[in-house]
Amino acid sequence: MGQNDVMTTPWLTPRELSAWVRLASVLELLPGALDAQLRRDAGVTHFDYRVLSLLSETAAHAMRMSDLARLTNSTLPRLSHVVHRLEERGLLRRAPAPGRSRSTIAHLTDAGLQHVIDTAPGHVREVRALVLDALTPEQVDALHDISEQILGRLDPHGALRPIVDQHDSGEPLSP
Amino acid sequence: MGQNDVMTTPWLTPRELSAWVRLASVLELLPGALDAQLRRDAGVTHFDYRVLSLLSETAAHAMRMSDLARLTNSTLPRLSHVVHRLEERGLLRRAPAPGRSRSTIAHLTDAGLQHVIDTAPGHVREVRALVLDALTPEQVDALHDISEQILGRLDPHGALRPIVDQHDSGEPLSP
DNA sequence: CGGTCGATGTTGTCGCTACAACCGTAGCGA
DNA sequence: TCGCTACGGTTGTAGCGACAACATCGACCG
Numbered sequence: 001m002g003q004n005d006v007m008t009t010p011w012l013t014p015r016e017l018s019a020w021v022r023l024a025s026v027l028e029l030l031p032g033a034l035d036a037q038l039r040r041d042a043g044v045t046h047f048d049y050r051v052l053s054l055l056s057e058t059a060a061h062a063m064r065m066s067d068l069a070r071l072t073n074s075t076l077p078r079l080s081h082v083v084h085r086l087e088e089r090g091l092l093r094r095a096p097a098p099g100r101s102r103s104t105i106a107h108l109t110d111a112g113l114q115h116v117i118d119t120a121p122g123h124v125r126e127v128r129a130l131v132l133d134a135l136t137p138e139q140v141d142a143l144h145d146i147s148e149q150i151l152g153r154l155d156p157h158g159a160l161r162p163i164v165d166q167h168d169s170g171e172p173l174s175p
Numbered sequence: 176m177g178q179n180d181v182m183t184t185p186w187l188t189p190r191e192l193s194a195w196v197r198l199a200s201v202l203e204l205l206p207g208a209l210d211a212q213l214r215r216d217a218g219v220t221h222f223d224y225r226v227l228s229l230l231s232e233t234a235a236h237a238m239r240m241s242d243l244a245r246l247t248n249s250t251l252p253r254l255s256h257v258v259h260r261l262e263e264r265g266l267l268r269r270a271p272a273p274g275r276s277r278s279t280i281a282h283l284t285d286a287g288l289q290h291v292i293d294t295a296p297g298h299v300r301e302v303r304a305l306v307l308d309a310l311t312p313e314q315v316d317a318l319h320d321i322s323e324q325i326l327g328r329l330d331p332h333g334a335l336r337p338i339v340d341q342h343d344s345g346e347p348l349s350p
Numbered sequence: 351c352g353g354t355c356g357a358t359g360t361t362g363t364c365g366c367t368a369c370a371a372c373c374g375t376a377g378c379g380a
Numbered sequence: 381t382c383g384c385t386a387c388g389g390t391t392g393t394a395g396c397g398a399c400a401a402c403a404t405c406g407a408c409c410g
Binding site: 032064065066076077079080081084101102103104 | 358359361368
Binding site for chain 2: 010012015023025026028029031033127129131132133137141142143144145147149151152153154155
């Protein structure tokens with residue numbers, strides 16, 4: 001990692017640099033903007049929302065902790081903390097899995113489901129306003145492919161690939 | 176924000192949803208991956224690196240705090256904390272601006288400059304590995320345009336637009 | 351059986367960010 | 381000259397995520 005590498009590292013072309021600078025800005029600003037809307041209007045984090053939303057999409061309104069962690073691109077410790085807080089707020093409950101298993105199941109409560117139902121429209125509007133409505137249909141498709149390629153690098157083994165295309169499940173509360 | 180809005184909110188089409196789900200995953204995973212590489216190899220966060228890098232690109236290796244905040248898409252309180260920590264590590268110093276001004280100038284130290292020089296190649300390699308090398312040249316250009324459109328929504332007034340295309344300055348340490 | 355290993359979660363601690371409150375100074379009008 | 385306001389910046393606090401240490405339970409192997 002010495003400065004000698006300066007000579008041997010392929011630098012960024014102007015086009016690459018220009019694209020990267022803009023993407024980096026989006027990476028810094030967009031999560032905060034999404035979080036701000038959800039916190040202001042619904043008192044939850046974007047991550048909280050993902051957890052509740054995923055639970056709402058299952059038939060039983062419940063899921064194993066480790067599956068939830070994988071589907072949210074998260075880690076078990078982080079999820080455990082988040083679920084603990086959501087449980088204190090009465091939006092879900094934890095229960096040991098029935099049968100011979102040491103796993104924990106997170107169940108969405110009625111209040112939690114209602115919260116998702118109340119929160120989803122505003123969130124969708126925000127996603128539209130900040131992202132999708134800014135793009136042409138062709139750009140939306142290009143964004144799909146680009147994101148897919150990058151995910152391939154971020155997650156070479158496809159460990160969390162199941163997260164993608166979960167939207168063919170029953171309930172219409174996907175985003 | 177009642178559930179009645181469910182009826183009146185334009186929902187996401189399958190293509191939109193699929194693109195958004197993937198982008199959301201990138202938003203969650205990519206910043207962490209970038210941070211991890213820089214923390215592991217260089218002991219700085221991605222944000223720290225942006226600050227040091229921007230300073231290294233100026234002729235005087237110095238900049239006003241408020242300009243630095245704008246160029247990093249950040250806030251003054253956040254920057255103040257970060258600069259305080261970097262100052263304690265000897266990578267930069269703060270000094271009141273000369274003349275009649277209440278502003279503060281952050282100066283990169285020699286150690287700070289050297290740190291950027293040592294760190295840049297590894298960071299560029301990571302950006303290539305995770306993003307640019309995963310894309311075709313056409314996709315890089317498309318990413319440029321897409322990010323630009325989204326930034327237009329995130330920052331309607333162009334308050335931080337100057338951040339874009341700063342790379343025509345002197346030093347070659349932009350990313 | 352006994353012991354080790356791996357998988358599943360939880361907890362504790364530390365560092366960073368958001369937010370709000372605060373301070374000092376310049377500019378400006380009465 | 382006296383405020384008043386706006387700007388530039390710092391500090392304090394609370395909350396969240398990363399990471400590591402710690403349980404616990406099942407499985408496998410001798």
